[in-house]
Amino acid sequence: MKKNLSLQIFIPAMLIVALSSCSQKFSASYYRKNSETVNSIHAQYRQLYAERPFSVEYKDKTFNYISLEIIKDTIRYIYKFRLDENKLADTLDKYQFNTAAIVGLLEDMRTIRCTWINKMDFYVNRQKESMIYLSVREKKLDSWFKPEKYYTIAFFSQPQQFDTRGRLKATARATQPMKINNAIYWKITDRICYAISEHFR
């Protein structure tokens, strides 16, 4: 009886430890394995965004449908397309985007299952800073018992501060980690961080 009870406790505990360590290992190694593609997506997006601000979302698991958000000073346009639709190129042309470059970016995003890319502003001591972040749908993060999680990689425009555990913080003096978009970011390099989040945006 005692043996059965200890097994009942031991096996689920081992499962939980195994699952969590898998998630940690994934987080640490993902960027290293895919750095070339991820850095390339970041560079392409940064250049294209500087010309005309926009963000892109892959809406489905098959990565065939996108939502394109075109950001103007006073209005945001949200359009949905199938990737093979002519309307996509027509719309990009109409808003004077570099259509070929955007299509290339979409292809690269698809290869690493990147579901969302955007640029976001945040404030530290009332000073505006910005980051480009992309969220990846990764099966290794999925669990039967928990909602789907996303691996978010953020590229900051300036070097950041981190605590001893490698968590992003607002200033050198700050004692608490800084939450951006409700997520705690962990250090990869001085300017690149990752977060595991239940939201891709």
Added chain:
Amino acid sequence: MSFVLPWHNKLLTLEKQYIKKTLFLFVLLASIRVPAIAFHKPAPADTVNVSTVQEAIAYLNTIGNLDSSAMWPNIDPALLLQNLNTSIRGPLKSFEGKNTNFCSYTALSYIPIRYDPLGFSRFIIDLYKNGKAKMGKSLIEPGSKVRNAAGTLLYKGDLDINHLAQMWFLSLADHFKGYLNLFNSSYNAGDENRLWAATNFAKFNRMVRRLFAYKVKARGSDLVRPHFDDIYSELQSRLQKGTVFLYLNNRMLYKKNHETSRFGIPTHYVVLTDIIQDGNTLTIIYWDAGRKTLQQVTPQFLKKIVYGATFCSNP
């Protein structure tokens, strides 16, 4: 052959009584909670401006510099004036901030900023100087926890540098309460992201009625979607005569994850500013979190996400 035990009979009778009572209570609650006023009643007069931007700017110019107020220790008076100037001069810009439950307060801010910038400016200055001020039928007098918290909200995007919005939203959330706020009615740090700041449909309509001198008609509820025969025609005709707020299931309109749930609930308020029909495509233009957004949807999809529509017009 079947037989029924005596206690079983009693149980069945009790069960029937319980069902009857529950049904009666449900019907009673539904009739109170859902303001079932049809949109096709005679239209009221058009919404008109109470004051102009020029009048508001002239008023703010007479103030010059604002002294710091002991009532709001963390509000920067210079930043407050700057925020007020920016808001009333337009274009209506980002306001709500990220990861807060302030969407209802952002949506209703459309009315005073657009139609009565002078009244709004006077209200904010009074609130800052005296710690209380009257708008419409409501005397807004936030508690000390809220007054101390205003100006300290961080990592919320543009809200970090918008002390006007922090003061205004926290004051509204502190003053107006609905059933969603029952279990968290007193402000504590971080409550701007929690149920303390949430707004159910009845509370939203009550806020609009009490704060502004408008006739408010509402259709919908927190759980059951209203029926629209022709959603385009109904919303379009109402847009011609006043301001239309929509209470939406934002998880479907603006996805943040790929979870699929059979039970949709409304979580977001926007101001509908235009709706255009082209075949089976509706182009909706709405003021969301202080920014105008244009999106194309089908009428079926729009019906699926709209849980409430509030129409405001002059009395």
